[in-house]
Amino acid sequence: MAVNALYDYHGVPKDVEDNFHGNQLVYIGWDRHLMFCAPVCLPLPPDMPFGALVQEVLPGVYGSHPEWERIDWSGVEWTLEQQPFRPDMQQGLREQGIGHKSVIRFYAPGLDGIGGVAT
Amino acid sequence: MSNNAVYIALQNNEDARPIIEAIERDNEQARVEHFPAMVKIDAPGRLVVRRSTVEGLIGREWDPQELHINLVSLSGNVEEDDDEFVLRRGA
Amino acid sequence: MTSNKRMSLRERYQKFTRDLAWEPSYQARSDIYPQTDYEGIHIHDWDKWEDPFRLTVDAYWKYQAEKERKLYSIIDAFAQNNGQLNVTDARYVNALKLFLTGVSPLEYAAHRGFAMAGRQFSGVGPQVACQMQSIDELRHAQTQIHTISQYNKYFNGFHDWRHMHDRVWYLSVPKSFFDDAMTAGPFEFLTAISFSFEYVLTNLLFMPFMSGAAYNGDMATVTFGFSAQSDESRHMTLGLEVVKFLLEQDERNVPIVQKWIDKWFWRGYRLLGLVAMMMDYMLPKRVMSWKEAWEMYFEQNGGALFDDLARYGIRMPKYWEVTVKEKERLSHEVWSIFYNYDHAAAFHSWLPDESEMEWLSAKYPDSFDRYYRPRYDYWQSLVDHGERWYNNTLPMLCQTCQIPMAFTEPDDPTTICYRSSEYRGVKYHFCSDGCKDIFDDEPEKFVQAWLPVHQIYQGNCGGASVPEVLEWYHLRDGQDNKDYLYSPDRANWLRWKGQAGAGADAHRAAVGE
Numbered sequence: 001m002a003v004n005a006l007y008d009y010h011g012v013p014k015d016v017e018d019n020f021h022g023n024q025l026v027y028i029g030w031d032r033h034l035m036f037c038a039p040v041c042l043p044l045p046p047d048m049p050f051g052a053l054v055q056e057v058l059p060g061v062y063g064s065h066p067e068w069e070r071i072d073w074s075g076v077e078w079t080l081e082q083q084p085f086r087p088d089m090q091q092g093l094r095e096q097g098i099g100h101k102s103v104i105r106f107y108a109p110g111l112d113g114i115g116g117v118a119t
Numbered sequence: 120m121s122n123n124a125v126y127i128a129l130q131n132n133e134d135a136r137p138i139i140e141a142i143e144r145d146n147e148q149a150r151v152e153h154f155p156a157m158v159k160i161d162a163p164g165r166l167v168v169r170r171s172t173v174e175g176l177i178g179r180e181w182d183p184q185e186l187h188i189n190l191v192s193l194s195g196n197v198e199e200d201d202d203e204f205v206l207r208r209g210a
Numbered sequence: 211m212t213s214n215k216r217m218s219l220r221e222r223y224q225k226f227t228r229d230l231a232w233e234p235s236y237q238a239r240s241d242i243y244p245q246t247d248y249e250g251i252h253i254h255d256w257d258k259w260e261d262p263f264r265l266t267v268d269a270y271w272k273y274q275a276e277k278e279r280k281l282y283s284i285i286d287a288f289a290q291n292n293g294q295l296n297v298t299d300a301r302y303v304n305a306l307k308l309f310l311t312g313v314s315p316l317e318y319a320a321h322r323g324f325a326m327a328g329r330q331f332s333g334v335g336p337q338v339a340c341q342m343q344s345i346d347e348l349r350h351a352q353t354q355i356h357t358i359s360q361y362n363k364y365f366n367g368f369h370d371w372r373h374m375h376d377r378v379w380y381l382s383v384p385k386s387f388f389d390d391a392m393t394a395g396p397f398e399f400l401t402a403i404s405f406s407f408e409y410v411l412t413n414l415l416f417m418p419f420m421s422g423a424a425y426n427g428d429m430a431t432v433t434f435g436f437s438a439q440s441d442e443s444r445h446m447t448l449g450l451e452v453v454k455f456l457l458e459q460d461e462r463n464v465p466i467v468q469k470w471i472d473k474w475f476w477r478g479y480r481l482l483g484l485v486a487m488m489m490d491y492m493l494p495k496r497v498m499s500w501k502e503a504w505e506m507y508f509e510q511n512g513g514a515l516f517d518d519l520a521r522y523g524i525r526m527p528k529y530w531e532v533t534v535k536e537k538e539r540l541s542h543e544v545w546s547i548f549y550n551y552d553h554a555a556a557f558h559s560w561l562p563d564e565s566e567m568e569w570l571s572a573k574y575p576d577s578f579d580r581y582y583r584p585r586y587d588y589w590q591s592l593v594d595h596g597e598r599w600y601n602n603t604l605p606m607l608c609q610t611c612q613i614p615m616a617f618t619e620p621d622d623p624t625t626i627c628y629r630s631s632e633y634r635g636v637k638y639h640f641c642s643d644g645c646k647d648i649f650d651d652e653p654e655k656f657v658q659a660w661l662p663v664h665q666i667y668q669g670n671c672g673g674a675s676v677p678e679v680l681e682w683y684h685l686r687d688g689q690d691n692k693d694y695l696y697s698p699d700r701a702n703w704l705r706w707k708g709q710a711g712a713g714a715d716a717h718r719a720a721v722g723e
Contacts, residue, residue, distance in 0.1 A: 002633075003654035004395060006248050013636060013657035019668045027606040027639065029626055035585055037546040038614040039606040039626060043667045061603045066588075081637075082628060101637040103606075103628060115584035118624035130436055155424055156436070184219075184265065187273045188280075190440040197262045197447060201219045 017100040024100040026053075026093065030062055031107040032118040039103070044093060046100075051089030071108045079105045123209030125166050125195030128159040135189040141172040157191055166195065168204040223264035228257075231334040243332040249395040252460035256333025259455050262447040270342060274349065281353060281437040288430045289360050298426040298494040300365065300703035301694055305492045306358055306431065307367040307557035309419060312384045312484065314354040315375040319388040321347035323399055330396040339448050343404075346441040357434045365699050367556045370684040374556055377671070378683050379662035380484075380548075382612045386659065387481050391474075393655070398470050400452045406474035409449035410515065412442065413507040414482050418489045421497040457522040464523045469651070475527035476644035480611040483544045490541035490570065491562060499573035501537045509534065529644045535620045538577040542570075543616045549589070550601035551614075554676065556685050558694035561590050581623055598693050604663045609638045610645035610656055617641045633657060 003009055017024050024046045029039030040061055044053065054073065062068050078085045081103055088096050098104065113119040127142070129135040131153065139158055142149055149162045160166065173181045183204040195206030217225065234242055246253070265273075287293075297303065321344050328340025362368035375381045391402040407415075420435030422428075453471075456463045486500035498506075508530075516526045545559070552559040562570060567586065570578045592599050605614035619627045629640040633653040640646040649656045665671050672682025680687050694700055704710045 003652040004249055004398070005654075006244065009654055011654040011658040013634075014660060015657075015664045016636065021669065023667070025664065025667065029606075029628075031626075032624055034546070034616075034618075034624070034626075035588070036601055037543070037550045037605065037616040039628075040603040041606045041663050041667070042603070064599060064602075081630070099637075101639070103630070103637075103639060105628075113624075114588050117581050117584055119581075119585040119588065156432070182269075184269050184273065187263075187265070187440055187444075188276050190443050191436065192439065192446075193443050199219060199264060201216075 015101070020100075024094070026098060027101070027103045028058070028061070029103070029105045030065075031105055032112045033062070033065060033067070035065060035114065035119050036062065039105075046094040047092035049090055049092055050087040050096065050098075053093070054089070066114065067108075067111045070111060075109055077107045077109065123164045124161055125164065125193075125206040125208050126159055126161045127166060127168075127193045127206060128157055128191040129186075130189045130191060131156050131158045132189065134185075137173055137176040138168065138186065138189070140176055142166065142168055145169050145172055159192075162206075164207065164209050166206045170202050219264050222266055223261065226266040226268075227261070227338045228334045239332060243330055245330040245395050246332055249397050250466050251397045251456060251463050253333070253456075254459055256335065258458070259333055259335035260451060261335050261339065262451055263444055265342065265444070270345075274345075277437050277440065278349075278353075281433060282356070284433045285357055285360070285430055288433075293429055294361055294364050295706060296427040296429070300699050301492065301558070301560060302422075302426040302428065302494050303361055303365045303699065304367070304557040304559075304694070305419070305422060305488050306361055306428070307365075308484065308488060308492075309431075310354065310358045310368055311371040311374050311378070311381055311556060313415070313419075314351055314358075315372065316384055316388050317347050317351035317354060319392060320403060321345075321351060323388070323392045323403065326392065327396040327399045336400075336452070339451075340400075343445055343448060346445070350438050350441070353434050353437060357430045360430060364702070366686070366697070367558075367690045373684050377662075378554075378556060378685070379551075380555065380613075382660065382662050383484070384481060386612050387477055390477065390655070397456065397466075400449075401456070401467060401470040402474040402477075404445065404449035405453045406449075406471060407478050408442070408445045409453075410475065410512055411478045411482065411508075412446060413511070414503055415485055416442065417507070418485050418497065418503060422489065422493045425495040425497050426493055453519070454522075457519075457524065461523075468524055471524065472528040473648050473651070476529055476642075476648065477611065479533055480613060480641075480645070483540055483613065486541035487544040487548065490573075491545045491566075496569060499570075500541045501573060504533065504537045528647070529642070532620045532642070532644065536617070538574050539581070539618060539623050542574075542578070542582040543618065544613075546585070547605075547614050547616050551605070552692055553600045553687075554680065554683075554685070554691065556683070556690045558692065558697050558699065560694040561586055561593065577623065593693075593695070598696070600692075604666065606639065607661050607663050608641035608645050609659055609661070610640055610648050612659065612661060613641060615639070615641050 003011070015025070020043055022045065023043035026042050026044050027039050028042065030036065042057065042061075044057070059068070078087055080098060082105075085104075129139060135158070139151065139160065142160055143151060145167050146160075146162050146165075149160050149166060152159045152161070168183055168186060170181055170183050183199060183202070186204055193206060195208045198205040198207060240246070294303075324340045324344035324347060328337050328344060331337050331340065358368060375385055391399050394402065416435065416439070420432060420439075423431035423435065453467065456467050489497065489500050489503065513526075516524065548555055548559045549561075567578075567583060571583070589599060605616075607614055615626060615628070617627050619625045627642055629643060629646040631638050631640070631646060631650055631653070634657075636657070638649060638653075638657070640649060662671070666679055672678045677687065680691070685691060689698055701710075
């Protein structure tokens with residue numbers, strides 16, 4: 001049994017996709033920028049094009065960082081669920097395997113945070 | 120050789136003063152250390168708080184369980200009866 | 211004439227406890243105590259339970275009443291003398307806000323938990339010990355609320371601690387910790403709380419808050435601390451006794467107890483991250499660093515304890531080496547969480563000044579100047595130009611400990627630690643191997659976690675905007691939250707201390723007017 005219990009117990013998961021009003025949760029982290037203390041959690045439409053995430057959503061999240069404007073998007077390294085990933089900017093999130101509660105990380109080579117110490 | 124130290128820590132107030140003195144009298148190897156508002160007494164292997172000694176100092180009947188009012192911390196296996204409160208560790 | 215000889219302590223204790231028990235004759239033991247077996251623990255002889263303190267109920271009432279009399283007279287004197295004006299400065303009071311909203315509700319939960327556990331044990335010894343501890347914990351909740359109520363008259367953030375504990379994002383961390391323990395069986399509850407929390411880790415909760423109070427002029431909290439401490443020694447002996455009893459009763463108990471020790475050490479350690487931050491950042495007069503406290507109270511004392519338990523087949527808790535690696539980073543990573551999200555917290559945060567940064571640098575020679583000073587310097591440069599930066603996007607939380615995922619890889623302080631599992635087709639994420647292992651062992655329990663960020667996005671927290679969520683929290687924007695520098699608490703403090711002018715000048719300079 002997947003929990004110690006007096007009978008065959010099943011908990012009801014609180015965070016199934018249906019609970020998010022048509023959105024899915026996506027977690028995003030900008031590597032080596034710990035001024036943002038943790039990765040963020042965003043509710044996004046599953047068919048949102050990846051390019052819209054980059055151009056319309058992420059600036060609101062990370063734009064306050066002094067290195068944001070210097071990102072060269074053509075050189076950014078992405079991972080999805082800790083595996084290397086090459087996003088298709090035109091395709092929707094779900095179409096290219098970014099489902100509910102997926103984790104995306106990105107790293108901009110050469111940009112290692114304030115003072116180069118991942119801040 | 121394993122560590123068999125025991126200790127008792129009491130608030131450093133008027134109530135505890137005679138208890139601390141009794142412990143010093145009844146435990147030759149006890150070491151008393153003062154901290155802000157607290158007294159810690161260490162001893163190797165055994166530490167006894169004896170009712171008769173405390174009563175002799177305060178001039179009234181005293182129950183070893185009155186220790187609870189001013190106790191801060193202790194370490195060791197507790198043995199208690201009507202006459203003594205003992206901390207013990209090791210052989 | 212015969213004289214009535216007074217019963218000995220041993221005899222009195224026997225009469226008031228064990229002799230009041232009975233063998234049920236018309237109900238099955240397993241019906242009266244339905245939770246005894248399901249955890250897999252085997253008990254053969256409840257009489258082997260050693261009552262460390264032979265406190266009968268009459269003695270209990272007498273001594274507890276005496277402690278109460280002394281405590282309340284000191285609290286009265288504190289209030290009459292406006293003792294709140296004697297703290298080092300008003301930043302200290304934020305440690306008390308964290309305590310009242312985060313810790314005092316756990317005392318109340320412990321009161322309930324020990325009553326529940328005591329009811330489920332079929333042995334008289336632990337029944338009595340749990341009953342007394344249940345009343346002790348209620349007393350702790352009451353005395354903390356009473357002590358801290360004086361501060362509520364003069365400072366913000368204390369006004370709705372009960373409401374906030376059940377809703378506010380960072381308070382789900384302590385809340386879920388105790389909910390997890392209370393929804394476990396009675397043996398796990400005692401191993402989790404009596405042993406892991408009240409014996410192994412107690413010095414890392416109690417000492418920082420109480421010494422912090424002493425060093426910062428908070429006589430009321432010091433007095434509460436001493437009043438509770440004598441109860442704590444009984445609790446500690448119960449914790450040690452229960453673990454030894456379980457391990458001695460049956461060999462089959464050993465791996466179960468080990469698993470609980472592993473789980474609750476890690477859960478307790480993650481919870482203590484809040485204390486680490488408090489010690490290193492929130493005490494104007496600091497006692498010692500988190501790193502020093504962890505070395506003294508866990509690495510040394512804890513090491514000796516687990517040496518002792520080795521003869522039962524118990525080893526050090528899993529991932530203890532990670533806690534040693536993290537000791538240079540923990541407080542800084544957690545303070546950063548509250549600096550990031552202080553617009554949504556019910557206590558103030560602030561930047562350490564230069565002398566405080568020197569202290570941090572001396573205490574953390576291998577990490578502070580390299581990894582953490584640069585961010586404070588940058589944030590300070592923003593404040594100097596009239597901007598106070600906040601993180602405007604909600605964080606990713608760990609499914610188990612519910613803390614924002616701010617912890618870094620054990621061997622790399624510059625990279626967030628990401629771990630995940632999949633269960634019944636859904637992904638779950640964790641801050642560490644410790645939290646992941648806890649989930650993997652009992653996923654049906656942890657898939658139900660009420661994660662504040664997810665609940666906000668589901669629309670269950672008053673609305674989609676920050677102001678709506680704050681209102682749902684009963685958190686007053688501009689009063690309870692945000693930087694200390696601009697807070698009413700600070701303005702009041704300077705006025706009460708007759709420094710209003712100096713404060714206003716400094717503030718204007720800071721915001722570049």
